[in-house]
Amino acid sequence: MNFAELGLNAELQSSAAQAGFTAPTPVQIEAIGPVLKGRDVLATAQTGSGKTAAYVLPLLQLLMAVTAPRDDAPKKRTTQVLVLVPTRELATQVSDVLRDLARPLTQSIKVGTVFGGVSINPQMMSLRSGADVVVATPGRLLDLVDHNALHLGQVQHLVLDEADRLLDLGFAEELQRILALLPTKRQNLLFSATFEPTVQTLAEALLSNPARITIAHTEAHTPDIAQRAIQVDEKSRTALLRHLIKTHAWKRVLVFVATRYACEHVANKLYKAGVFATAFHGEMSQGARQDVLAEFKEDRWEVVVTTDLAARGIDIAQLPVVVNYDLPRSATDYTHRIGRTGRAGASGEAVSFVTAATLAHWQLIQKRQKIQLPVEVLEGFEPTEVPPPVSPLNDGTGGIKGKRPSKKDKLRAAAAATKAERPEPPSE
Incomplete structure (x- = not known):
């Protein structure tokens, strides 16, 4: 199967070829069609399987259908695609893929990249004329909203890349604040290599009749x-x-x-x-x-x-x-x-x-x-240590996550419990 059969237009087929995408990967084959049709997507595929291009390519095509040509471009662009990621490095990587694929297109599509750890001022300046797509870590995104540098009221497509991390307790409060700023009617795309059962429940709550994609680790596709x-x-x-x-x-x-x-x-x-x-x-x-x-x-x-x-x-x-x-x-x-x-x-x-x-x-x-x-056991490095005795503090689980909470897990749980006890503030 090729990109044309998946519904991508000639420009994006050419752009994909220039970026080195010679043929669609399994996750791209399964995801591009549903994204183009506006469906929610819950996709699980191993790392290195081409998940980023699986949502970037169809979203660029959807943007081309609604973004004004260069000569008639508005003074300030409205953000229609929001991609949330858990780390600064992933924000940069996703933005690079977006820009590489958007650069050859005849229509101008502006990508904004925002994350913490650096000064907020250059990011605010770069968003003065708006951006069609914003790739962001949750904390810095909320900072920009608080500074009135970014508005999310017209976002039509929300992507959670590494969705299981973003749905974890560490990002839960920030994610809920962001979701409250978005239009209720939107397309939700969740991509990750793994989804734990507890996170899967949270993911389902975000989605409406999603296309469920699971790329099995077959011999042909396993790294x-x-x-x-x-x-x-x-x-x-x-x-x-x-x-x-x-x-x-x-x-x-x-x-x-x-x-x-x-x-x-x-x-x-x-x-x-x-x-x-x-x-x-x-x-x-x-x-x-x-x-x-x-x-x-x-x-x-x-x-x-x-x-x-x-x-x-x-x-x-x-x-x-x-x-x-x-x-x-x-x-x-x-x-x-x-x-x-x-x-x-x-x-x-x-x-x-x-x-x-x-x-x-x-x-x-x-x-x-x-x-x-x-x-x-390698020669010269033969082990001499013996396993510690089993005790209430060492129950044989090895400390694997999900079996015994870490100190951070306990602090998060306590914070969540405290928050649950507080009355909700009145809506504005």
């Missing part, structure tokens, strides 16, 4: 990622990582750790050992984060050590290796982490370090991922 698990003592993980980098001659590695402190600590230890490594986490300025990603893509860093900040919405072409130095809290996060490699038809490798303390956790991740990997 080519070789997965490994290596048992190692906790204190030996950095030495093992150096050993693997050297023996396999890895030139670019994305290493996931549990905390921001671990980012700096592991990156510094690697750098002192002669490995060009740097940290990437949420406490860095936006400029520093952009620099790290740009330099990593240019092969100026061998290793980037990161938190789950980089688990979603970061597309690094030809990234060969991902290492779980610390195991992710949930099987869902495991999916997103290893999905940074093996993208766009390339092959990749995902290596997970398993310590005695996290062995039960690893077994649960495997169960939920429906995988069974042999736990390797």
